[in-house]
Amino acid sequence: MVREFPVFLRGPLDSQRAAARLWLACLVWLCVVPAPLLADARPTLLVMGDSLSAAYGIERDRGWVQLLAERLGDEAQVINASISGETTSGGVSRLPDLLRQHEPELVLLELGGNDGLRGLPPRQMQANLAEMIKASQATGAAVMLLGIDIPPNYGNAYREAFRNVYTELADRYDVPLVPFLLEDIALDQSLMQGDGIHPTADAQPRILDNIWPELEALLESRADLSLSDQD
16 A cells, blocks of 8 residues: 655645655654653752662652652652762762763752761861762752761761851852751651661651752742743
8 A cells, every 4th residue: 555645745746855855854853862852851850869868778669759759740850869878979979970861950969977977077078069069060950958967976076067068068059958857857766767877768758848948949949040041
């Protein structure tokens, strides 16, 4: 059976041939262009974290990052690049490839807890986080810091220096900060696993609630910026 061209291709021979070539080129373009470029224009949100964001000790689909993805729905694509045990040194080495691969519009940095638990120098932690902030901002991505606190095992001076890292970075690079990810969670034994470090599944919605006000404001500001760029 002979397949006819659509009605709009019928006419004088030259115009018919030109239209046929155009039609064929469109078909080839649709076959060659990757599906994600055609179908998924949602902004990408990249989460760089440690076990607190990797749903350690619980089912991954009950972690706060997954709950965030469900809350955002079709408004954004959430990529969870968190790894249990990750330090800021590991994060700063992995981030460039992740930025190239996913081209995120927003980057959430939840790192530093393992640096503190190991007694690593706060200034080195600060330098690593600063490098991640600058690398993200250089791509045009907005950044949000998710801070954490540590027990006073290494003394109050170390603990204070550790906590100050987040506030100093937020001020220097003008990024929103959640000062303590586990606010109203860490001291509630019913919301912490047996190790006293990792939150339970029941705590995950509260973690998201701690993050959401700052994140929602950031999302709205990025949306406003996109609209103004189109004007």
